[in-house]
Amino acid sequence: MTFTLLKELHSVQRQTKIKVRISRIWEAKTPLLKNDILSLECLLIDEEGYSMQATIRKHDADNFKSLIDEGSVYIVDNFNLILAKNNYAAVNQKHMIQFSKWTHLLKDIKYTCKAKLVSIDTTYGWWYRACYNCKAAVKDFADTFWCGQCGKNDQSPVLWYKLDAVVDDEIATTNFIIFGKIAQELIRIPAQQLAIAANADKFVLPSVFKNVVGQTYIFQISIDSRRSNINAQSFKVTKIFIDDLDTKGKKKIYTKDAEDTLEETNDDHTTHTSQNDSGPEIVEDPIIQSM
Numbered sequence: 422m423t424f425t426l427l428k429e430l431h432s433v434q435r436q437t438k439i440k441v442r443i444s445r446i447w448e449a450k451t452p453l454l455k456n457d458i459l460s461l462e463c464l465l466i467d468e469e470g471y472s473m474q475a476t477i478r479k480h481d482a483d484n485f486k487s488l489i490d491e492g493s494v495y496i497v498d499n500f501n502l503i504l505a506k507n508n509y510a511a512v513n514q515k516h517m518i519q520f521s522k523w524t525h526l527l528k529d530i531k532y533t534c535k536a537k538l539v540s541i542d543t544t545y546g547w548w549y550r551a552c553y554n555c556k557a558a559v560k561d562f563a564d565t566f567w568c569g570q571c572g573k574n575d576q577s578p579v580l581w582y583k584l585d586a587v588v589d590d591e592i593a594t595t596n597f598i599i600f601g602k603i604a605q606e607l608i609r610i611p612a613q614q615l616a617i618a619a620n621a622d623k624f625v626l627p628s629v630f631k632n633v634v635g636q637t638y639i640f641q642i643s644i645d646s647r648r649s650n651i652n653a654q655s656f657k658v659t660k661i662f663i664d665d666l667d668t669k670g671k672k673k674i675y676t677k678d679a680e681d682t683l684e685e686t687n688d689d690h691t692t693h694t695s696q697n698d699s700g701p702e703i704v705e706d707p708i709i710q711s712m
């Protein structure tokens with residue numbers, strides 16, 4: 422997913438999304454209101470370290486207090502960009518963000534889950550036409566293409582993996598979405614090459630997929646904000662690992678592609694887990710705090 426940087430926020434369009442860490446939260450008060458507040462304020466920082474203040478009006482503040490935490494990373498959309506206030510300014514910027522009851526905030530947490538890749542659902546195909554620049558889906562637009570993120574695009578789209586993987590950990594079964602290069606590292610062949618091969622069918626898996634179906638992997642996943650709603654959450658895969666044990670009894674985790682050691686932990690190290698009744702047991706990854 423492509424996010425807009427804070428320094429690029431000159432006007433907010435319908436599909437603008439930002440990914441930020443809330444580094445500080447405070448209440449704007451005045452002695453005249455005693456125990457009441459004027460607004461709830463936040464300091465946001467994006468992946469480039471650029472900061473911008475966000476404000477939440479008094480009548481929306483109580484709703485947001487239970488949704489946001491200092492130090493956590495969020496994906497945010499449906500917000501307003503307004504002129505910065507002279508009072509209560511934490512940073513010297515011309516604009517600030519305003520959250521409202523229409524604003525969506527999704528906490529960006531990554532999990533790890535060991536599960537078997539049981540099958541790949543091809544109801545909607547195993548690839549899609551992606552924007553050459555941002556990899557969002559494109560549609561035909563006159564004699565060119567239209568991308569929901571980039572707008573009109575004269576460059577031909579690329580054929581990009583989108584695998585709806587059915588996974589099982591012997592407790593429950595659910596679906597993970599595997600996109601683009603992560604899927605390519607798993608299959609080891611670009612989607613474009615398979616999609617244009619003779620007798621290729623978007624809704625029928627090529628035979629090479631039999632090498633991965635039925636195998637067990639450690640998936641690192643996050644919530645897919647584009648497909649999640651109040652009633653159901655969708656997960657996308659951010660990394661795929663293979664686990665192995667060396668002779669010293671220490672677990673080594675390797676990347677699927679390069680098999681470089683990423684992490685080494687003792688077997689008796691205990692991680693707190695939470696069981697999800699609608700899918701495999703997932704573990705919040707305490708190591709992944711960066712954006």
